[in-house]
Amino acid sequence: MDRIIEFFTNYGGEMLFKTWEHLYISLIAALLGIIVAVPLGVALTRFPKSAGFVMGILGIIQTFPSFAILAFFIPILGVGKVPAIIALFFYSVLPILRNTYTGVNGVKRSLLEAGRGMGMTGWERIRYVEVPLAIPIIMAGIRLSTVYLIGWATLAAYIGAGGLGDYIFSGLNLYQAEFIVAGAVPVTILALLVDLLLGRIEEKVTPKGIRKMKEAV
DSSP states (O other), X not given: OHHHHHHHHHSHHHHHHHHHHHXXXXXXXXXXXXXXXXXXXHHHHHOHHHHHHHHHHHHHXXXXXXXXXXXXXXXXXXXXXXXXXXXXXXXXXXXXXXXXXXXXXXXXXXXXXXXXXXXXXXXXXXXXXXXXXXXXXXXXXXXHXXXXXXXXXXXXXXXXXXSTHHHHHHHHHHXXXXXHHHHHHHHHHHHXXXXXXXXXXXXXXXXXXXXXXXXXX
Protein backbone atom coordinates (compact mmCIF):
# COMPACT_ATOMS: atom_id res chain seq x y z
CA MET A 1 0.00 0.00 0.00
CA ASP A 2 2.86 2.39 0.82
CA ARG A 3 4.34 1.82 -2.65
CA ILE A 4 1.00 2.61 -4.28
CA ILE A 5 0.62 5.84 -2.28
CA GLU A 6 4.18 6.82 -3.15
CA PHE A 7 3.50 6.14 -6.81
CA PHE A 8 0.41 8.36 -6.86
CA THR A 9 2.41 11.09 -5.08
CA ASN A 10 5.28 10.99 -7.57
CA TYR A 11 3.29 10.49 -10.75
CA GLY A 12 0.08 12.39 -10.01
CA GLY A 13 0.55 14.99 -12.75
CA GLU A 14 1.52 12.39 -15.34
CA MET A 15 -1.49 10.29 -14.38
CA LEU A 16 -3.84 13.19 -15.06
CA PHE A 17 -2.33 13.60 -18.52
CA LYS A 18 -2.58 9.89 -19.29
CA THR A 19 -6.16 9.81 -18.01
CA TRP A 20 -7.04 12.64 -20.40
CA GLU A 21 -5.16 10.86 -23.20
CA HIS A 22 -7.09 7.65 -22.50
CA LEU A 23 -10.41 9.49 -22.44
CA TYR A 24 -9.57 11.32 -25.66
CA ILE A 25 -8.82 8.10 -27.55
CA SER A 26 -11.96 6.39 -26.25
CA LEU A 27 -14.41 9.24 -26.82
CA ILE A 28 -13.15 10.12 -30.31
CA ALA A 29 -13.59 6.47 -31.34
CA ALA A 30 -17.05 6.40 -29.75
CA LEU A 31 -18.04 9.66 -31.47
CA LEU A 32 -16.96 8.29 -34.85
CA GLY A 33 -18.98 5.16 -34.11
CA ILE A 34 -22.08 7.25 -33.37
CA ILE A 35 -21.64 9.36 -36.51
CA VAL A 36 -21.44 6.24 -38.68
CA ALA A 37 -23.63 3.71 -36.87
CA VAL A 38 -26.75 5.77 -36.10
CA PRO A 39 -27.43 6.94 -39.69
CA LEU A 40 -26.48 3.50 -41.01
CA GLY A 41 -28.83 1.81 -38.54
CA VAL A 42 -31.69 4.07 -39.65
CA ALA A 43 -30.85 3.44 -43.31
CA LEU A 44 -30.87 -0.33 -42.80
CA THR A 45 -34.46 -0.18 -41.57
CA ARG A 46 -35.29 0.88 -45.12
CA PHE A 47 -33.35 -2.06 -46.55
CA PRO A 48 -34.00 -4.91 -44.09
CA LYS A 49 -32.63 -7.55 -46.47
CA SER A 50 -29.20 -5.89 -46.23
CA ALA A 51 -29.30 -5.51 -42.44
CA GLY A 52 -28.39 -9.11 -41.64
CA PHE A 53 -25.46 -9.04 -44.07
CA VAL A 54 -24.03 -5.76 -42.74
CA MET A 55 -24.37 -6.77 -39.11
CA GLY A 56 -22.92 -10.17 -39.89
CA ILE A 57 -19.79 -8.58 -41.36
CA LEU A 58 -19.41 -6.27 -38.36
CA GLY A 59 -19.99 -9.21 -36.04
CA ILE A 60 -17.16 -11.10 -37.71
CA ILE A 61 -14.85 -8.08 -37.28
CA GLN A 62 -15.68 -7.98 -33.59
CA THR A 63 -14.58 -11.59 -33.19
CA PHE A 64 -11.05 -10.62 -34.22
CA PRO A 65 -8.69 -10.21 -31.25
CA SER A 66 -8.10 -6.58 -30.32
CA PHE A 67 -4.36 -6.95 -30.74
CA ALA A 68 -4.91 -8.30 -34.26
CA ILE A 69 -6.95 -5.25 -35.26
CA LEU A 70 -4.35 -2.90 -33.80
CA ALA A 71 -1.50 -4.75 -35.50
CA PHE A 72 -3.36 -4.74 -38.81
CA PHE A 73 -3.28 -0.95 -39.01
CA ILE A 74 0.41 -0.57 -38.12
CA PRO A 75 1.74 -1.19 -41.68
CA ILE A 76 -0.93 1.17 -43.07
CA LEU A 77 -1.06 4.01 -40.54
CA GLY A 78 2.01 3.41 -38.39
CA VAL A 79 1.81 3.68 -34.62
CA GLY A 80 0.22 6.23 -32.32
CA LYS A 81 -3.26 7.53 -31.67
CA VAL A 82 -4.69 7.45 -35.21
CA PRO A 83 -4.50 3.67 -35.77
CA ALA A 84 -5.68 3.09 -32.19
CA ILE A 85 -8.74 5.32 -32.69
CA ILE A 86 -9.59 3.66 -36.01
CA ALA A 87 -9.25 0.17 -34.52
CA LEU A 88 -11.47 1.12 -31.57
CA PHE A 89 -13.94 2.72 -33.97
CA PHE A 90 -14.54 -0.66 -35.63
CA TYR A 91 -15.35 -2.13 -32.23
CA SER A 92 -17.75 0.71 -31.42
CA VAL A 93 -19.98 0.37 -34.47
CA LEU A 94 -21.83 -2.92 -33.95
CA PRO A 95 -23.55 -2.26 -30.57
CA ILE A 96 -24.70 1.19 -31.67
CA LEU A 97 -25.79 -0.01 -35.11
CA ARG A 98 -27.68 -3.01 -33.75
CA ASN A 99 -29.52 -0.94 -31.13
CA THR A 100 -30.34 1.82 -33.61
CA TYR A 101 -31.74 -0.69 -36.08
CA THR A 102 -33.73 -2.47 -33.35
CA GLY A 103 -35.07 0.75 -31.84
CA VAL A 104 -36.12 2.40 -35.09
CA ASN A 105 -37.50 -0.84 -36.53
CA GLY A 106 -39.55 -1.33 -33.37
CA VAL A 107 -41.53 1.91 -33.73
CA LYS A 108 -45.21 1.07 -34.15
CA ARG A 109 -46.49 1.27 -37.72
CA SER A 110 -49.59 3.11 -36.50
CA LEU A 111 -47.42 6.03 -35.36
CA LEU A 112 -45.68 6.16 -38.72
CA GLU A 113 -49.03 6.11 -40.50
CA ALA A 114 -50.21 8.94 -38.27
CA GLY A 115 -47.14 10.96 -39.22
CA ARG A 116 -47.74 10.23 -42.87
CA GLY A 117 -51.35 11.29 -42.45
CA MET A 118 -50.16 14.62 -41.01
CA GLY A 119 -48.19 15.23 -44.20
CA MET A 120 -44.74 14.44 -42.86
CA THR A 121 -42.06 13.52 -45.34
CA GLY A 122 -39.91 10.42 -44.85
CA TRP A 123 -37.12 12.52 -43.37
CA GLU A 124 -39.51 14.29 -41.00
CA ARG A 125 -40.88 10.96 -39.77
CA ILE A 126 -37.32 9.82 -39.04
CA ARG A 127 -36.44 13.05 -37.26
CA TYR A 128 -39.61 13.68 -35.29
CA VAL A 129 -41.09 10.20 -34.78
CA GLU A 130 -38.74 7.25 -35.26
CA VAL A 131 -35.46 8.47 -33.76
CA PRO A 132 -37.02 10.20 -30.72
CA LEU A 133 -39.01 7.06 -29.88
CA ALA A 134 -35.91 4.89 -30.36
CA ILE A 135 -33.62 7.14 -28.27
CA PRO A 136 -33.60 4.94 -25.12
CA ILE A 137 -32.52 1.88 -27.11
CA ILE A 138 -29.99 3.85 -29.18
CA MET A 139 -28.48 5.38 -26.04
CA ALA A 140 -28.22 1.94 -24.44
CA GLY A 141 -26.05 0.90 -27.39
CA ILE A 142 -23.94 4.04 -27.13
CA ARG A 143 -23.41 3.54 -23.38
CA LEU A 144 -22.45 -0.10 -23.83
CA SER A 145 -20.07 0.70 -26.68
CA THR A 146 -18.40 3.62 -24.89
CA VAL A 147 -17.81 1.68 -21.68
CA TYR A 148 -16.29 -1.18 -23.65
CA LEU A 149 -14.05 1.24 -25.55
CA ILE A 150 -12.68 2.74 -22.35
CA GLY A 151 -11.61 -0.74 -21.31
CA TRP A 152 -10.25 -1.71 -24.73
CA ALA A 153 -8.34 1.57 -25.01
CA THR A 154 -5.80 0.20 -22.54
CA LEU A 155 -4.53 -1.90 -25.44
CA ALA A 156 -3.77 1.28 -27.41
CA ALA A 157 -0.56 1.58 -25.40
CA TYR A 158 0.64 -1.50 -27.29
CA ILE A 159 1.08 0.63 -30.43
CA GLY A 160 2.33 3.78 -28.73
CA ALA A 161 -1.00 5.61 -28.45
CA GLY A 162 -0.48 6.35 -24.76
CA GLY A 163 -3.21 6.41 -22.16
CA LEU A 164 -3.51 4.49 -18.92
CA GLY A 165 -2.55 1.27 -20.66
CA ASP A 166 1.07 2.47 -20.46
CA TYR A 167 1.00 1.90 -16.71
CA ILE A 168 -0.60 -1.53 -17.02
CA PHE A 169 1.94 -2.75 -19.58
CA SER A 170 4.81 -1.27 -17.55
CA GLY A 171 3.52 -2.99 -14.42
CA LEU A 172 3.29 -6.33 -16.18
CA ASN A 173 6.76 -5.98 -17.69
CA LEU A 174 8.39 -4.81 -14.46
CA TYR A 175 6.33 -6.96 -12.09
CA GLN A 176 5.28 -3.86 -10.14
CA ALA A 177 1.74 -3.94 -8.78
CA GLU A 178 1.54 -0.19 -8.22
CA PHE A 179 1.81 0.47 -11.97
CA ILE A 180 -1.01 -1.98 -12.70
CA VAL A 181 -3.22 -0.42 -10.02
CA ALA A 182 -2.41 3.08 -11.33
CA GLY A 183 -3.69 2.02 -14.75
CA ALA A 184 -6.58 -0.28 -13.87
CA VAL A 185 -8.28 1.77 -11.14
CA PRO A 186 -8.63 5.03 -13.14
CA VAL A 187 -9.90 3.05 -16.16
CA THR A 188 -12.65 1.53 -14.00
CA ILE A 189 -13.55 4.91 -12.52
CA LEU A 190 -13.61 6.50 -15.99
CA ALA A 191 -15.93 3.81 -17.31
CA LEU A 192 -18.34 4.27 -14.39
CA LEU A 193 -18.33 8.07 -14.66
CA VAL A 194 -18.84 8.10 -18.42
CA ASP A 195 -21.69 5.59 -18.11
CA LEU A 196 -23.29 7.80 -15.45
CA LEU A 197 -22.87 10.90 -17.63
CA LEU A 198 -24.36 9.18 -20.68
CA GLY A 199 -27.25 8.04 -18.50
CA ARG A 200 -27.94 11.68 -17.61
CA ILE A 201 -27.70 12.66 -21.28
CA GLU A 202 -30.15 9.88 -22.12
CA GLU A 203 -32.64 11.34 -19.65
CA LYS A 204 -32.28 14.78 -21.22
CA VAL A 205 -32.72 13.69 -24.85
CA THR A 206 -35.49 11.14 -24.23
CA PRO A 207 -38.94 12.65 -24.95
CA LYS A 208 -40.98 13.31 -21.80
CA GLY A 209 -43.70 10.88 -22.83
CA ILE A 210 -41.20 8.03 -23.18
CA ARG A 211 -39.64 8.89 -19.79
CA LYS A 212 -43.05 8.78 -18.10
CA MET A 213 -43.76 5.39 -19.68
CA LYS A 214 -40.41 4.04 -18.38
CA GLU A 215 -41.09 5.42 -14.88
CA ALA A 216 -44.53 3.84 -14.86
CA VAL A 217 -43.05 0.48 -15.76
